[in-house]
Ligand SMILES: Nc1nc2c(ncn2[C@@H]2O[C@H](COP(=O)(O)OP(=O)(O)O)[C@@H](O)[C@H]2O)c(=O)[nH]1
């Protein structure tokens with residue numbers, strides 16, 4: 226039975242995905258439950274939401290209690306940072322940690338033996354004057370999937386699925402990752418979405434990274450991999466946007482780095498204190514394309530949104546110093562004075 230989820234529900238789930246703290250998560254989960262159409266088709270999802278709400282409450286309590294672990298499986302919470310988040314996944318030795326090391330300031334252990342990475346590790350990838358958060362994860366195999374990885378995939382902006390082309394076993398190992406995720410309610414897809422028919426099923430936008438292209442046999446293996454999936458249905462990696470890379474060769478990663486930033490669909494806003502001559506060019510705010518002056522005010526401080534009088538804009542779409550109201554749609558690189 227289709228769940229017929231409302232726009233408000235979807236907006237709440239979107240905000241839940243982007244929550245940075247358990248308190249924020251709790252707030253959006255409660256709104257999701259309130260917005261959920263109540264009928265037989267959503268019984269299961271309602272029950273799940275209630276469990277999530279109670280787990281999140283426990284986590285908040287545990288934090289207050291001081292340093293104790295939260296609800297089971299939630300111990301690896303990585304707070305969202307930067308303009309967006311991408312989670313790196315794949316089989317053992319695919320090059321996940323190498324990718325994190327090449328693209329970010331992080332220094333994960335990169336090694337020839339599998340299962341080196343036992344905990345998720347974040348790093349910040351620079352893009353012009355902002356950062357994107359990348360998270361390296363332990364490998365997924367036929368009989369090994371950390372439950373928190375599923376949670377991370379569900380709430381991330383983008384997944385980066387890595388195929389190891391440096392070894393004949395890489396193709397099968399990549400298939401195992403997809404097959405394993407197919408046993409959960411969190412799947413990889415060309416675009417992020419919620420399933421309207423199967424309640425609770427969620428798809429996360431994924432880039433497919435064919436890694437170790439420098440290996441002499443890599444190109445041949447990639448052809449074999451594609452043949453394996455040519456007639457397959459389901460979460461088919463042939464549908465994902467593809468990048469042929471060598472994770473240890475930064476030059477091959479440039480198109481990927483740009484695409485990761487672009488897919489986040491964010492804009493940068495420089496704020497200017499009305500009392501000062503210069504805007505703050507050091508730390509732009511990042512917002513989503515389509516966001517308004519009111520959204521910016523909310524990001525700065527709750528009271529700013531409440532007391533917003535007007536804004537002054539220096540940007541590409543308006544004359545310099547134009548006065549605008551809360552519904553003004555922001556453009557990338559706008560300089561904004563917020564007046565309260
Ligand atoms: N030739 C080659 N080796 C790579 C590449 N990326 C990673 N490796 C090697 O593959 C092995 C596993 O890499 P690692 O990042 O630890 O894999 P992980 O288990 O997925 O985190 C290491 O020996 C890396 O040096 C690549 O693009 N080309």
Ligand SMILES: [Mg+2]
Nearest residue numbers: 321322341342
């Ligand atoms: Mg690793």
